[in-house]
Amino acid sequence: MGVVPFGLKPALDQIAAELDVAFDQLLTVPQDSRARLYEAMRHAAMSGGKRMRPLLVAAACELFHIGRDHALRVGLAVECIHVYSLIHDDLPSMDDDDLRRGRPTLHKAFDEATAILAGDSLHALAFELLGDEATHPDPFVRAELTLELARASGPAGMAGGQAMDLAAEHQPLDLPAVTRLQQLKTGALIGFCVEAGAIMGRVPPDSRTGLRGYAREFGLAFQIADDLLDIEGDESEVGKKLGKDAAAGKATFVSLLGPDQARRQATLFVNQAIEHLRDFGESAALLRAIARFAIERSR
């Protein structure tokens, strides 16, 4: 995984192991003709992702002393959304990618219809998890988690950002437009991850300013790192085809700023993200480490 800040690797390894166990239980293959659908979901969901979003949920939950089991269930729901979005984005009519995490994408390993349905199924499972009282005993929390995850992943969030990305093939974007696109496409779901702990801790929305600032700056730094990997990364380590943005003539932070300026901007965003956590003291150590990881990762 390249350079991982001190203290972060055990946390990443632990959450990855926990997520694999959780997905294994969630996606038990039924003894009927839906077996292929479940095998497809397992292929996509249990393929060694970084689990960065569930780790963000767990780290933000530490601020409010939320139980690990609750944090994990919400992290699992977020990862269901993230994986479904990767499956659908990889489809031939979307980004047409053949490789993901070093393995064939789902429509290549199975078929397009199964890939679409596996994405839809993971999408529904995310909300089944959030509606279930095992995720949190307080129904107000379950309803707010549902509302916020739906907003973050729908047309006002992730799906809307992907629509902007499709539209960008016909009209080149400037820096504010790329920023807005990425705030929807990847930033909204990251924002949910960081805020989920506050929702579970019943922290009122107007006391979440610092967390929202952290999520916003972290999300942009994370995206710049992604853009840098697309031009400078090692394809075998990143596990997907690189250089696609440049080949498609897509505007990114890196194409607009140049790699050196983009790297400086990412460092600035990380420092600002960490500054937003100043009131949280030692309980925010993991969130700080994750912020630094955003720009030091190699996949």
Add this chain to the structure above:
Amino acid sequence: MGVVPFGLKPALDQIAAELDVAFDQLLTVPQDSRARLYEAMRHAAMSGGKRMRPLLVAAACELFHIGRDHALRVGLAVECIHVYSLIHDDLPSMDDDDLRRGRPTLHKAFDEATAILAGDSLHALAFELLGDEATHPDPFVRAELTLELARASGPAGMAGGQAMDLAAEHQPLDLPAVTRLQQLKTGALIGFCVEAGAIMGRVPPDSRTGLRGYAREFGLAFQIADDLLDIEGDESEVGKKLGKDAAAGKATFVSLLGPDQARRQATLFVNQAIEHLRDFGESAALLRAIARFAIERSR
């Protein structure tokens, strides 16, 4: 709409008008590059569907004196799920349909990528509606609606049924297998519609046996009527290509039983559905009319 039982037509017309107003507000086109996504959602969601599922929600809400505004918001959420499933099922890699409700299917009118994203967006909007306190003031109700709609639409429900349907192209089904497939593919969402009123009325699950029986029998009758329309319907009235099941060699209730026996079976299911409502008296008049409509409809 062919033969509509006395009293049902005004109810169908009213809910259709209410749903169009609600979708018009929900899908206000933004002034940015997501405009095309929203136009696509409007094309699919505001194209004169029967709105049978929202009407079922409203009719079942009458049993428990649930306010019309709450019933409509839940009906809108269900219709978001129903429309998303039609968009995805029509895709070239799924059923490859060009016509829906007499108009081009969404991937024909727009493009495949936009159709996939519009489906995903409506899917998320369904849960955004359910998580919002405007749908119901009691968070316990919102959480239970979320849990049950997710179950009904995910791999244990609608999406699982569609996966069974895909698998059936390779292995012909017998009557129990067709029944199970349809109970997932269309029955689960119908079950949610009928039970939503009881959820909002805080009727405990073990007191919902009659409603579940009604939903089960009605769902099967509705599906047989659908199968009959596929072989006997008027393509211009039904608004989609017919005869597809037979052409694909798919087992249906009608192919397994023959049209006459299937029609008798549907009538039996409708009578049983109505019998399940015997404890509800006059408040179930609309649910009874909907049950009769299931087998008398011509589209």
